[in-house]
Amino acid sequence: MNADLTDLTHAPDTEQARFLKSLAEKSDGGSLRGDYTHADADYVVRQDCAAYTPAQHALWRDLYARQAALLPGRACDAFIANLAQMEAADGIPDFARTSALLSAATGWTLVAVPGLVPDKTFFEHLAARRFPVTVWLREPHEFDYIVEPDVFHDFFGHVPLLFDPVFADHLQQYGKGGLKAMRLNGLTYLARLYWYTIEFGLIETAEGLRAYGAGLLSSGGEIEQCLRSAIPRRIAFNAGRVMRTLYKIDSYQESYFVIRSFEQLFADTAPDFTPLYARLQTQAALPANTLLDTEVDRGPA
Ligand code: PHE
Numbered sequence: 317m318n319a320d321l322t323d324l325t326h327a328p329d330t331e332q333a334r335f336l337k338s339l340a341e342k343s344d345g346g347s348l349r350g351d352y353t354h355a356d357a358d359y360v361v362r363q364d365c366a367a368y369t370p371a372q373h374a375l376w377r378d379l380y381a382r383q384a385a386l387l388p389g390r391a392c393d394a395f396i397a398n399l400a401q402m403e404a405a406d407g408i409p410d411f412a413r414t415s416a417l418l419s420a421a422t423g424w425t426l427v428a429v430p431g432l433v434p435d436k437t438f439f440e441h442l443a444a445r446r447f448p449v450t451v452w453l454r455e456p457h458e459f460d461y462i463v464e465p466d467v468f469h470d471f472f473g474h475v476p477l478l479f480d481p482v483f484a485d486h487l488q489q490y491g492k493g494g495l496k497a498m499r500l501n502g503l504t505y506l507a508r509l510y511w512y513t514i515e516f517g518l519i520e521t522a523e524g525l526r527a528y529g530a531g532l533l534s535s536g537g538e539i540e541q542c543l544r545s546a547i548p549r550r551i552a553f554n555a556g557r558v559m560r561t562l563y564k565i566d567s568y569q570e571s572y573f574v575i576r577s578f579e580q581l582f583a584d585t586a587p588d589f590t591p592l593y594a595r596l597q598t599q600a601a602l603p604a605n606t607l608l609d610t611e612v613d614r615g616p617a
């Protein structure tokens with residue numbers, strides 16, 4: 317029945333577990349998926365573009381075409397404009413080419429990785445304005461749903477907004493904040509922030525509500541559900557509130573948090589989180605479907 321769930325992503329508190337699991341399963345075959353044998357100390361590999369088959373390029377084109385058709389009226393303007401200028405519709409892209417464009421735009425680069433990487437490695441890449449992109453592509457039977465992030469999720473979902481200067485600065489700050497949170501027992505809270513913003517965030521625009529989270533933008537089903545369904549809550553973003561809130565990794569989200577701008581996201585996450593982590597450690601987490609009595613459910617778009 318759940319044939320059309322969203323993809324799972326790089327949430328730090330589950331990443332380590334799935335990272336270990338992907339390593340454990342690596343022995344079951346010689347496919348491209350999760351081959352860590354050639355990774356360097358930063359988990360970086362060479363993207364072997366010649367290894368992608370014509371069938372894989374065709375699957376990419378189908379994924380891209382289905383998803384691109386869903387973007388107008390659903391994705392934020394910056395995502396649509398930046399994706400178009402990446403010219404990545406015709407097959408699995410060469411990361412080096414996009415990385416050169418990106419580097420000129422915002423100083424970010426792309427690095428190829430075998431799949432999920434450890435938290436510390438992930439944060440170190442982001443803090444150095446390097447975005448890790450998984451090299452392998454899902455199989456045809458995973459068209460609508462995939463357990464681990466693949467190249468389609470990582471590249472299509474995440475890379476376009478790295479061309480946005482404010483979003484790009486925010487993600488670097490997140491990486492630095494991740495390294496700091498590791499020292500402060502704050503990773504659980506920072507993972508929730510990532511989940512409800514970078515992966516499943518909504519933004520209020522002059523034209524209406526739009527998606528900016530990569531988990532929404534790379535999903536064939538949730539990109540519509542998050543805006544139009546009456547089931548989930550849509551709540552004004554508040555960093556402390558989001559960091560208290562549990563999330564679902566195997567179903568559509570029960571709550572979405574709405575920012576007004578990337579400037580707001582940057583500003584609201586700029587303060588020192590040390591006292592916030594200390595407070596959160598004394599509070600019970602909120603279920604994913606919580607609506608506090610101080611909050612308003614914005615309703616569907
Ligand atoms: N301001 C946060 C801190 O002091 C770091 C951070 C920035 C976290 C941006 C997330 C996003 O820990």
Ligand code: CO
Nearest residue numbers: 325326465530
């Ligand atoms: Co992701």
